[in-house]
Amino acid sequence: MYINGEWVKALSGDSFPVTNPANGQQIGAVPNGGSEEAKLAVDAAADAFPQWAAKTAEERSHLLRKWYECILDNKNEIAETLVLEQGKPLKEALGEITYAASFLLWYSEEAKRVYGETIPASAPDKRIFVVKQPVGVVAAITPWNFPAAMITRKLAPALAAGCTAVVKPAEQTPLTALKLAEAAERAGIPKGVINIVTGNPEEIGEVWLGDSRVRKITFTGSTEVGKLLMRGAANTVKKVSLELGGHAPFIVFADADIDKAVEGVIQSKFRNSGQTCVCANRVYVQAPIIEKFVAKLREETKKLTVGDGLDPATTIGPLIDEAAYRKVESHIEDAITRGGQIECGGKRVSAYEDGYFVEPTIISGVTDDMKIMQEETFGPVAPVLSFSDVEEVIRRANNSPFGLAAYAFTENLKTAITVYEQLEYGIVGINDALPSVAQAPFGGYKESGLGREGGHHGIEEFLETKYVSIRI
Numbered sequence: 001m002y003i004n005g006e007w008v009k010a011l012s013g014d015s016f017p018v019t020n021p022a023n024g025q026q027i028g029a030v031p032n033g034g035s036e037e038a039k040l041a042v043d044a045a046a047d048a049f050p051q052w053a054a055k056t057a058e059e060r061s062h063l064l065r066k067w068y069e070c071i072l073d074n075k076n077e078i079a080e081t082l083v084l085e086q087g088k089p090l091k092e093a094l095g096e097i098t099y100a101a102s103f104l105l106w107y108s109e110e111a112k113r114v115y116g117e118t119i120p121a122s123a124p125d126k127r128i129f130v131v132k133q134p135v136g137v138v139a140a141i142t143p144w145n146f147p148a149a150m151i152t153r154k155l156a157p158a159l160a161a162g163c164t165a166v167v168k169p170a171e172q173t174p175l176t177a178l179k180l181a182e183a184a185e186r187a188g189i190p191k192g193v194i195n196i197v198t199g200n201p202e203e204i205g206e207v208w209l210g211d212s213r214v215r216k217i218t219f220t221g222s223t224e225v226g227k228l229l230m231r232g233a234a235n236t237v238k239k240v241s242l243e244l245g246g247h248a249p250f251i252v253f254a255d256a257d258i259d260k261a262v263e264g265v266i267q268s269k270f271r272n273s274g275q276t277c278v279c280a281n282r283v284y285v286q287a288p289i290i291e292k293f294v295a296k297l298r299e300e301t302k303k304l305t306v307g308d309g310l311d312p313a314t315t316i317g318p319l320i321d322e323a324a325y326r327k328v329e330s331h332i333e334d335a336i337t338r339g340g341q342i343e344c345g346g347k348r349v350s351a352y353e354d355g356y357f358v359e360p361t362i363i364s365g366v367t368d369d370m371k372i373m374q375e376e377t378f379g380p381v382a383p384v385l386s387f388s389d390v391e392e393v394i395r396r397a398n399n400s401p402f403g404l405a406a407y408a409f410t411e412n413l414k415t416a417i418t419v420y421e422q423l424e425y426g427i428v429g430i431n432d433a434l435p436s437v438a439q440a441p442f443g444g445y446k447e448s449g450l451g452r453e454g455g456h457h458g459i460e461e462f463l464e465t466k467y468v469s470i471r472i
């Protein structure tokens with residue numbers, strides 16, 4: 001673990017294994033930390049905070065820029081570690097490292113643009129100023145699906161704002177997080193500014209929630225754990241940002257460019273084996289083109305290659321673990337039982353029995369009562385449904401407790417505008433299946449989350465607003 005600028009073991013000496021989801025083999029072990037290590041990390045972050053906050057924005061900017069460079073200098077090694085513990089194809093892992101680093105570059109600039117305001121006063125002898133200040137120590141809890149990007153998307157704006165941080169990466173993917181910390185150390189980020197604690201999620205989470213020095217919790221993960229953290233944060237009224245589950249509708253209108261729409265479904269649905277919170281989870285296709293669309297989608301899906309992420313031919317890696325596989329399997333079985341037809345895929349890949357590989361799958365004849373239509377699948381399974389008109393599809397798309405990402409493919413401007421205005425989603429891609437970038441606000445409506453990451457919106461989450469009234 002990395003606490004107060006030192007590489008340390010758990011106080012108990014215990015560690016836990018990290019395994020490769022492609023073959024079940026152990027690739028390393030990390031310290032099994034708990035409440036004591038969680039507290040030591042907050043001690044370090046709280047001690048480092050005054051000095052870090054007092055640095056000029058330009059000094060923080062330079063250090064973030066240096067961290068960005070150190071990550072890119074070591075891009076291949078970090079990407080390989082990511083593939084080994086997470087499973088995604090190497091090309092996607094390299095893409096993730098570039099994406100992860102882009103937040104450091106962008107916020108190294110934004111650090112210099114945290115502006116205040118002056119406001120006209122109500123009395124001639126008064127002056128009103130508004131200044132922004134860092135919230136303090138930030139606790140970040142991150143998931144396994146983007147082990148690098150979910151850390152930098154939080155730490156880049158936090159550090160730019162002048163906050164220090166304690167981080168708990170997912171137990172499946174702690175090695176990438178530690179590689180990022182190595183790069184931060186090489187970049188000269190002062191000790192205590194970033195602390196990474198690996199180990200027991202409940203114990204670590206409880207200590208951070210209970211510690212009044214932690215002023216902000218930022219979390220990406222399941223809606224269930226997000227709600228638990230939000231409740232826990234209430235006792236000390238911490239600021240909370242949550243990036244939770246999604247159930248993205250992907251709508252294809254009859255006037256869409258079918259080739260682009262099919263390419264969009266492949267990118268959105270099968271990237272990271274369908275394990276992203278913005279993955280298309282339901283594909284609605286307008287009735288007149290559904291047969292043509294499914295035929296084309298089936299043809300393109302069959303071109304995908306399932307395999308070990310380190311094999312250059314691989315385009316679909318394994319699912320992260322047994323539990324993930326069971327969920328995907330249960331969604332496919334439930335859809336078949338309720339009358340869905342498998343257009344392609346549908347089975348576990350038998351050639352790799354020690355990994356959790358699922359064939360990229362398309363299911364047609366899907367109905368709204370199927371599990372796959374209610375829960376986030378988090379696997380390479382695309383259910384396809386038909387719809388008749390724009391009002392109907394918007395109603396069906398919005399009929400969900402989630403509201404993270406939605407996609408629509410159409411060549412008609414009026415349809416595009418109607419759709420983006422009426423969809424109750426935080427991110428809408430029109431003819432664009434990959435909208436996430438560092439300079440834009442990422443986040444959800446409804447139970448998909450609170451707050452935004454990325455863009456100038458993202459740094460606000462780590463700033464307090466102070467109003468100063470001066471009588472002269």
Ligand code: ADP
Pocket residue numbers: 141142143144168169170171201202204205206220221222223225226228
């Ligand atoms: P997933 O189902 O995708 O694994 P989780 O929400 O369980 O998503 O995990 C996301 C992150 O939340 C991980 O780092 C995990 O260790 C952490 N986590 C899980 N349960 C808790 C908890 N009770 N308190 C704090 N963190 C938790």
